[in-house]
Amino acid sequence: MNERLAALRGLLDTRGLDAIALSRSANKRYFSGFRLSDSEGPTSGWSGTLLVTRDATMILADSRYTEQAQAEAPDWELIPTAGRMDEELPPLLRRRRVEALGLEALVVSHADWAALAQVAPGVELHAMDEELMRLRIVKAASEVDAIGRACALTDACFAHLMDFVKPGMTERAVAWELESYFRANGAEGLAFDAIVLAGPRAAMPHGRPSDAVVERGNVLLLDFGCAVDGYRSDMTRTVFVGDVPDQIRRSHVAVREAQAAVIDALAVGVNGQELDAIARRRIEAEGVEPYGHGLGHGIGLETHEPPRLRAAEACTLEAGMVFSVEPGIYLPGVTGIRIEDIVALESSGPRLLTTSPREALVIG
Amino acid sequence: MNERLAALRGLLDTRGLDAIALSRSANKRYFSGFRLSDSEGPTSGWSGTLLVTRDATMILADSRYTEQAQAEAPDWELIPTAGRMDEELPPLLRRRRVEALGLEALVVSHADWAALAQVAPGVELHAMDEELMRLRIVKAASEVDAIGRACALTDACFAHLMDFVKPGMTERAVAWELESYFRANGAEGLAFDAIVLAGPRAAMPHGRPSDAVVERGNVLLLDFGCAVDGYRSDMTRTVFVGDVPDQIRRSHVAVREAQAAVIDALAVGVNGQELDAIARRRIEAEGVEPYGHGLGHGIGLETHEPPRLRAAEACTLEAGMVFSVEPGIYLPGVTGIRIEDIVALESSGPRLLTTSPREALVIG
Numbered sequence: 001m002n003e004r005l006a007a008l009r010g011l012l013d014t015r016g017l018d019a020i021a022l023s024r025s026a027n028k029r030y031f032s033g034f035r036l037s038d039s040e041g042p043t044s045g046w047s048g049t050l051l052v053t054r055d056a057t058m059i060l061a062d063s064r065y066t067e068q069a070q071a072e073a074p075d076w077e078l079i080p081t082a083g084r085m086d087e088e089l090p091p092l093l094r095r096r097r098v099e100a101l102g103l104e105a106l107v108v109s110h111a112d113w114a115a116l117a118q119v120a121p122g123v124e125l126h127a128m129d130e131e132l133m134r135l136r137i138v139k140a141a142s143e144v145d146a147i148g149r150a151c152a153l154t155d156a157c158f159a160h161l162m163d164f165v166k167p168g169m170t171e172r173a174v175a176w177e178l179e180s181y182f183r184a185n186g187a188e189g190l191a192f193d194a195i196v197l198a199g200p201r202a203a204m205p206h207g208r209p210s211d212a213v214v215e216r217g218n219v220l221l222l223d224f225g226c227a228v229d230g231y232r233s234d235m236t237r238t239v240f241v242g243d244v245p246d247q248i249r250r251s252h253v254a255v256r257e258a259q260a261a262v263i264d265a266l267a268v269g270v271n272g273q274e275l276d277a278i279a280r281r282r283i284e285a286e287g288v289e290p291y292g293h294g295l296g297h298g299i300g301l302e303t304h305e306p307p308r309l310r311a312a313e314a315c316t317l318e319a320g321m322v323f324s325v326e327p328g329i330y331l332p333g334v335t336g337i338r339i340e341d342i343v344a345l346e347s348s349g350p351r352l353l354t355t356s357p358r359e360a361l362v363i364g
Numbered sequence: 365m366n367e368r369l370a371a372l373r374g375l376l377d378t379r380g381l382d383a384i385a386l387s388r389s390a391n392k393r394y395f396s397g398f399r400l401s402d403s404e405g406p407t408s409g410w411s412g413t414l415l416v417t418r419d420a421t422m423i424l425a426d427s428r429y430t431e432q433a434q435a436e437a438p439d440w441e442l443i444p445t446a447g448r449m450d451e452e453l454p455p456l457l458r459r460r461r462v463e464a465l466g467l468e469a470l471v472v473s474h475a476d477w478a479a480l481a482q483v484a485p486g487v488e489l490h491a492m493d494e495e496l497m498r499l500r501i502v503k504a505a506s507e508v509d510a511i512g513r514a515c516a517l518t519d520a521c522f523a524h525l526m527d528f529v530k531p532g533m534t535e536r537a538v539a540w541e542l543e544s545y546f547r548a549n550g551a552e553g554l555a556f557d558a559i560v561l562a563g564p565r566a567a568m569p570h571g572r573p574s575d576a577v578v579e580r581g582n583v584l585l586l587d588f589g590c591a592v593d594g595y596r597s598d599m600t601r602t603v604f605v606g607d608v609p610d611q612i613r614r615s616h617v618a619v620r621e622a623q624a625a626v627i628d629a630l631a632v633g634v635n636g637q638e639l640d641a642i643a644r645r646r647i648e649a650e651g652v653e654p655y656g657h658g659l660g661h662g663i664g665l666e667t668h669e670p671p672r673l674r675a676a677e678a679c680t681l682e683a684g685m686v687f688s689v690e691p692g693i694y695l696p697g698v699t700g701i702r703i704e705d706i707v708a709l710e711s712s713g714p715r716l717l718t719t720s721p722r723e724a725l726v727i728g
Contacts, residue, residue: 035572037557038403043668063656064570082656105475110467111491113474127475176547183540193401206428208399292427292446304407 001075004031007135008052011102015128019093020102022050022132026301027104029230030136032059032073037189046085046112050076053096060088086115093123102128133306138320143231143300144344144353147322150191150226150233151342151353157181158222158237158356167216167241167364171196174220175209182226191225191232191303202238202336205293205328216242216364219252219335225303232303234324235354236340239361248337250286251329252360255337258282258327259358262295266325266343266350270317272296272309279327280311291328291338298323299342319347365439368395371499372416375466379492383457384466386414386496390665391468393594394500396423396437401553410449410476414440417460424452450479457487466492497670502684507595507664508708508717511686514555514590514597515706515717521545522586522601522720531580531605531728535560538586539573546590555589555596555667566602566700569657569692580606580728583616583699589667596667598688599718600704603725612701614650615693616724619701622646622691623722626659630689630707630714634681636660636673643691644675655692655702662687663706683711 008031011020022028023046025036034048047065051058059076061069066080081088093101103113105127117125139147160181165174175196182190196209199218214220218241225233238252258279265278276295283290294310297303299322307315307323326340342353372395375384386392387410389400398412411429415422423440425433430444445452457465467477469491481489503511524545529538539560546554560573563582578584582605589597602616622643629642640659647654658674661667663686671679671687690704706717 037572038406039554040557042402042405043556064568067568068571103474105478106473108474109470110472110474110477111469111493113477114469114491127478129475180544190403192407193404204428204431207432208401 011131017100017102018098019051019053023104023107030301032076034069034073085112086119090120100124102126104129136300137306138318139322146229146231148353150228150231153187153226154233154235155356162363165363167214169214170211171198171209172211178224187226187228189227191227191234195223197221200333200335203330203332214241230301232299234299234303236326236338238337239363241364248335251337254283254286255327255329255339256358259325259339262325263350268319272315273311275309276311283329288329296324296326317345319345321345375495381464381466382462383415383417387468387471394665396440398433398437449476450483454484464488466490468493500664501670502682503686510593510595512717514592514595517551517590518597518599519720526727529727531578533578534575535562535573536575542588551590551592553591555591555598559587561585564697564699567694567696578605594665596663598663598667600690600702602701603727605728612699615701618647618650619691619693619703620722623689623703626689627714632683636679639673640675647693652693660688660690681709683709685709
């Protein structure tokens with residue numbers, strides 16, 4: 001935590017700020033240990049906001065969260081709050097002589113920002129989301145370990161599902177089994193709402209499990225992950241329920257080869273755009289549209305975080321980055337195929353943290 | 365839905381706007397049917413944003429959500445998006461000749477708002493959170509029915525837990541049983557992360573279930589709810605595990621009587637501040653501090669929504685409002701006691717939607 005704080009305070013100097021207020025749940029946890037679940041986010045308001053100056057570290061919490069803040073962030077000075085951000089923060093800023101404050105503009109609502117700007121006209125407000133994100137982009141060994149534990153549990157869950165799933169089950173029943181498995185086996189929760197889609201419904205890159213039944217001749221697409229000690233996993237497998245048409249088999253091979261070509265090309269210094277192009281070329285060679293989403297995303301305390309591997313954005317890979325590689329083919333009305341794994345990039349090359357079989361398994 | 369849209373368009377006139385963009389998940393669902401779960405919120409970005417003008421209703425969705433948007437909001441014109449809000453919205457606003465746009469400043473990030481203001485300088489941006497919230501504050505009969513179904517399932521879950529919980533179980537095990545019960549019995553999910561706290565831990569108004577064990581002589585505080593067809597429930601019961609000290613029994617009676625006094629006083633036209641004062645007076649008569657949180661909150665598509673019943677804010681109750689009544693006593697280091705029910709206010713008076721026993725049950 002001391003190294004993390006030192007890096008954070010480095011931003012005070014590079015940006016010429018007197019203080020930084022952290023509002024993003026993942027940053028609250030990363031710097032102080034204070035934990036909020038994804039579903040708590042909206043109701044927790046600004047509880048757990050961290051205020052860091054050159055010589056103080058403070059955690060602000062209303063009465064619902066003061067005991068938790070003291071227990072989880074014992075080294076931080078607890079500032080109990082009762083009102084809104086624009087009521088509580090200005091006196092604290094005056095007392096600490098803060099004239100330039102860094103804030104997370106991607107997380108702070110416009111209402112909070114505008115109210116603060118109005119009641120504290122002597123304080124410059126600076127957006128600093130990108131710099132803060134970058135502090136978490138290269139993972140420490142302990143963080144890679146935690147992501148690895150989440151990935152190992154995800155592999156175990158997939159193996160369990162391959163035994164469990166039978167034709168005739170609903171997508172929803174499979175999703176619930178998956179969530180139950182994670183919770184019974186030590187996960188804090190899901191990394192995101194699991195995607196479980198059968199047959200033509202798999203053409204939705206982000207569909208929600210429904211009462212649709214898994215039938216013979218379908219593919220079953222499973223995109224799921226869990227959180228262990230705050231760190232996330234994310235894996236997609238597309239399996240066949242009995243025999244599937246040749247077009248689907250060919251597409252599965254193309255996606256698998258596209259992913260393998262990317263993983264082969266992974267190395268420190270490579271640009272994410274080149275990797276995306278490699279995957280797209282292999283898929284376009286089949287005469288079908290490649291995926292409309294990105295090739296991959298960083299993962300850590302958030303399921304989606306930098307780096308982004310996609311056509312629209314340059315990103316140079318560094319040792320210590322951990323990210324997904326997830327090409328896909330979507331055939332509207334027919335089906336969708338996606339294969340996704342989590343990779344930790346080391347100076348010697350990529351290490352796969354998810355290790356479930358990538359070839360098309362056949363169930364039922 | 366047509367009535368809802370008419371009320372929404374009424375705001376175009378009263379506020380002198382050409383269009384309203386809706387970003388809050390509950391509003392996306394209320395006006396269009398488009399559904400996002402609480403945990404999807406952060407990753408969905410601005411997908412499902414609704415844009416309403418005098419003569420058009422549009423739903424904006426990126427490729428992850430286009431199929432879902434078409435299925436769930438079939439009457440809305442689908443506008444596929446690929447980029448950020450400040451890239452996609454301005455051309456649409458120009459085409460529709462929008463010069464004054466209403467936005468939800470409590471939900472839109474400052475980054476999105478500021479970027480939009482910069483790239484579309486000819487468009488005035490107006491915050492209109494309060495007016496939009498008010499459109500959902502009085503519930504239609506079908507909405508009260510849905511909240512009632514969620515409350516009935518919560519009562520059934522509580523009855524199940526009273527059989528299930530035994531001394532020696534962890535808070536976490538109880539929380540998981542509760543969640544499993546909801547999911548197995550038709551809920552969409554939890555209304556919020558369940559609060560299950562034993563003994564002194566119940567002094568945290570908002571604590572998280574831990575590996576702490578439920579022991580004889582403890583209280584067990586259960587604050588939980590589910591979502592049915594999008595509508596939420598929220599109920600708290602504090603039960604005794606075997607014999608508990610007299611101080612705790614007396615506090616439980618005081619909280620119950622405080623809640624009963626509030627419910628007796630509920631009527632159309634009453635002010636929430638008066639109700640809060642009624643509860644506090646009864647608790648202060650015991651010589652203990654009353655709760656530091658509000659007395660109650662509205663509930664519907666969100667677990668916490670207007671009206672707020674609390675000392676700091678005037679609110680006049682109307683027929684059709686549905687809200688919680690939840691006084692409590694917190695004795696730091698000793699325990700906490702809270703009793704919470706959901707009430708639908710009708711012109712003839714209050715109707716309790718949660719009906720589990722309010723007296724102190726003894727388990728174990």
